[in-house]
Amino acid sequence: MIRFILADIRRFRAGALAVVVLIALSVALCTVVTLQERAVRLGSARAAEKFDLVVGAAGSETQLTLSAVFLQPAPLPLMPGAVLAKLAADPRVAFAAPVGFGDSASGFPVVGTTTTLIASLSPQLAEGRAFARLGEAVLGAEVPMPGGAEIKPMHGTAETGGHTHTELAYTVTGRMAPTGTAWDRAILVPIRAVWQLHGMEGDHDEHDEHDHGDHAFEADESEAHHEHGHVDPAAPIDERFDADMPGLPAVLVKPKTIADAYRLRQEYRGETTLAVFPGEVLTRLYATLGDMRSLLLAIAVGTQAIVVAAILLVTIMHVGARRRQIGALRALGIPKRSIVVIVWGELFLLFAAGAALGISGGYAAARLISALLTARTAVRLPVEFSAADLPLALGIGLAAALVSLVPALVALRSSPAEALRA
Amino acid sequence: MLSLSIRDLEMRFPGLETPALAIGNFALPAGGRLAVTGASGSGKSTLVNAITGLERVKSGAIRWDETDIAGLPSGRRDAFRARHIGLVMQDFHLFPGLSAFENVVLPVRLARRLARPEAERAAMLLDTIGIRRPQQAIETLSRGEMQRVAVARALLSRPGVLVADEPTANLDRRTGDEVADLIIRLAAEEKATLIVVTHDPQVMERLDRRIRLSGGRIDEDSAGTPQT
Ligand SMILES: Nc1ncnc2c1ncn2[C@@H]1O[C@H](COP(=O)(O)OP(=O)(O)OP(=O)(O)O)[C@@H](O)[C@H]1O
Ligand SMILES: [Mg+2]
Secondary structure (H helix, E strand, C coil), X not given: CHHHHHHHHHHCHHHHHHHHHHHHHHHHHHHHHHHHHHHHHHHHHHHHCCCCEXXXXXXXXXXXXXXXXXXXXXXXXXXXXXXXXXXXXXXXXEXXXXXXXXXXXXXXXXXXXXXXXXXXXXXXXXXXXXXXXXCEEEECCCCCCCCCCEECCEECCCCCCCCECCCCCEXXXXXXXXXXXXXXXXXXXXXXXXXXHCCCCCXXXXXXXXXXXXXXXXXXXCHHHXXXXXXXXXXXXXXXXXXXXXXXXXXXXXXXXXXHHHHHHHHCCCCCEEEECHHHHHHHHHHHHHHHHHHHHHHHHHHHHHHHHHHHHHHHHHHHHCHHHHHHHHHCCCCHHHHHHXXXXXXXXXXXXXXXXXXXXXXXXXXXXXXXHHHHHCCCCCCCCCCCHHHHHHXXXXXXXXHHHHHHHHHCCCCHHHHHHC | CCCEEEEEEEECCCCCCCCCEEEEEEEECCCCEEEEEECCCCCHHHHHXXXXXCCCCCEEEEEECCEEHHHXXXXXXXXXXXXXXXXXCCCCCCCCCCEHHHXXXXXXXHHCCCCHHHHHHHHHHHHHCCCCCCCCEHXXXXXXXXXXXXXXXXXXXXXXXXXXECCCCCCCHHHHHHHHHHHHHHHHHCCCEEEEECXXXXXXXXXXXXXXXXXXXXEEECCCCCCC
């Protein structure tokens, strides 16, 4: 039986190949959409779970989350430095780490923060030690620079036309262990170095505070408004913060208990500040993404239906052309069930081959896309199948099995004599 | 060996005023050897289709021994044909992509497991008909060889009757004679009733009995007066 089916497929190999490729493409499309959506969702949920609460200046929750979780270079409004001091002193807070964005080096974001955050992201450094002086830096696991390297930060990014800070070069003292988050591509430096580099520290009068109020770290800031301070790279870092600190875009907070987390969020949602659970914001974002996925999947399934219909048409025509052959089989007294199995089996074999190719191709494509995205953002996007895919796969399999039955049944409608005359 | 008896058979096709075939009474004893002749369109193939169960018969009876094939549903007709009737057609209806041997055993293989004795018999039949390389791909055989393979296939399951519809029409004179020879010889050896549709006087001569169809009726029967 299988020999006969294979001999037959060999005879129509061009057509068979076309059918397999068509099915493989449409199945691959479905697979990629499903896997990729899941990868993005899982990957960023994992990236977000490091920080329970993010506090920033009043503005967009989404932007604050994306900047804090993905270190996306976007101009964030600044909030008063006193917020950091208040949070750091709060007994409900396990730790509060400031983050200052805006600079980059060789395309990697330079983030000003404290050693607390380094200890939280990577309790055990992969290499070296944390920074202890203003002119020192710790690398994320995936920043391809050697220990001891000199880093010249650039204001903004090269693409947005930033300029290099010539006043200071950081020296790399350590490297964090991989975290699977955007921080793997970050260069962590002392927050005070960032402040001083941008001329913000020790200059706390109202005027200056205001001057830096909205756009302090923006790349498109004009030179005239931009003062550069001088930084002493050998000065030891000071991580005690008081109410006189300059403005900063965000503080990452680890509350002691869940109840504390909710209370803190409540308290810091106000006129000037905004507090968000990044996980929650991302979930809301993915609800939209989920809708997108449904839409894409509907399109993919639609394509699939069209492909199946086209294949059905082809096979019915094919069976028409094969009526003589089927007539001959029946003239030889071969039972109808065997003929059904042959015609059905041949088609189903093509369907199955196409589906197998499509699923593995789709998986490979999703892996590739994830790898590309990871290379750019350092956020690990896990491509994996889940039990939720099973009903869809079974459904498609069942539909294919039923559809393949149609030509077989069509083939048996006429008498063998009629079929032989065809 | 099977005997054939036909009663009040009438085959009509839509769009035809007169029946394509009308046979009131006809009998062929077991082991009989019958030649069927007649002009083109006289109903020869229609007769073959009716007695082999390839076409549904709506009126009349066609009895092979005790089985009225006209009364059977199509599935049972297929099964009866597989078991009792060896069929050789004008176009050989062999299956490309398979070897000569595989073509001979195909009807058995697609219906059930091929048993050892059947495989041996297939090899023996191929040897008898003069196919020296049973594994040769079927599409590389000569036309004469192809039709001989078709004869071997028809005989594999020891049918009680061998029916051939113009088996030599697609072959040249000499090859045709060889194939006709083979059919007559093997039908005798296998003790099968033989019915051959043919235009070849030489073939007719070698069979015991000859009927001629005209307009769907038997207008000449070498065994006696034609019945209507
Ligand atoms: N399915 C059909 N529908 C309509 N008419 C048919 C059908 N099958 C056969 N006929 C008609 O029945 C008549 C007998 O046809 P048949 O094929 O039996 O002739 P034949 O004797 O075998 O001819 P040939 O020697 O050319 O093979 C013809 O007139 C043919 O047109
Ligand atoms: Mg004919």
